[in-house]
Amino acid sequence: MSDQITPSQFEESPGAEDWRVVSDGAHAFYRTESMATAARFVQAISELPDIDKHPPDVDVRSDGVTVRLITFTPDxxxxxxxDLEIARQISAAATKLGLDGDPSAIQSLIIIPGWTAPAEVIPFWRAMLGYVPRIDSPEEDLVDPHNRGTGFWFERMHEPRPDGGGAIHLAIFVPFExxxxxxxxxxxxxxxxxxxxxxxxxxTLADAAGNEAD
Structure with a gap:
């Protein structure tokens, strides 16, 4: 396995200027002028050496391509x-096509149900969503097996809400700056x-109705 590095080490490395690590991996967004340009970029990514051994998640839209890199093991x-090596290769491929990274377009979202005993509610959400336990944190996280939907992290509450119930809030991750x-x-x-x-x-902020977001 490759050596583990911290998010700061990743972002501060030469060649990773386009990338930001936000919750579920390193993300980069490259603006494109058309679907055809976006497709050419994805083709270039697909031709990188050994890319299928550690493939990135790629989201293609007509105005841009979002790429995510992360490594999961049981622990x-x-x-x-x-991940850093591949990020550099992807950025170089983008440069060859005249594409610019736009970190301002990067963000990630996690939904956080809270309860005093998360193990009691995780099976319900797993069944409702069709999600699977995240390999490195199966007792806390559920993820979309197709890597499309928003992840769920189950937070242990010290006590129920005053009405005896649980709570759900959102965690929005953006680049630090x-x-x-x-x-x-x-x-x-x-x-x-x-x-x-x-x-x-x-x-942690709340709207007028008391719904919270981190």
Missing amino acids: FGGMTTR QAEARIAAALAAGGRMVRDQFAPQWW
């Missing part, structure tokens, strides 16, 4: 030197700050 989920502007925009749009003691790593 690890995160970034490796192999965009976080404070996103928080300011949410507050200006009617949100309120619930907690900020963990800033700038994360904040």
Whole structure:
């Protein structure tokens, strides 16, 4: 297996300027002028050496291509030197086609159901969603087996809500340099700050109805 590296090590490495590590891997977005250009870029990715041994997830739209890289093993989920090597190759392929990376278009979302005993509710969500346990954290996370849907992380609550129920909130991940502007925009749009003691790593905000997001 390739050596494990931290998100900071990944992002600070030469050749990874287009990429940001947000929750579920390293992401890059390359703007394209047409579906044909996007398809040519995907073709270039498919022709990289040994790409099928560690294939990226690729989302193709007419205005751009999003690429995600991450390594999963039974005891690890995160970034490796192999991911970094492939990221550099993908960025080089984009440059050859005249495509620019746009980190401002990168974000990731996780849905977080909370309950005092997550093991009691995970089977329900697994059945409803058709999801599978994440290989490195099967007792906490469910993922789409086709890598298309939003991931679910089950948070252990210290106690139920006052009405005796659980709670669901969202976790939105953006590049670090965009976080404070996103928080300011949410507050200006009617949100309120619930907690900020963990800033700038994360904040918790709520809308007027009390629905929360990190």
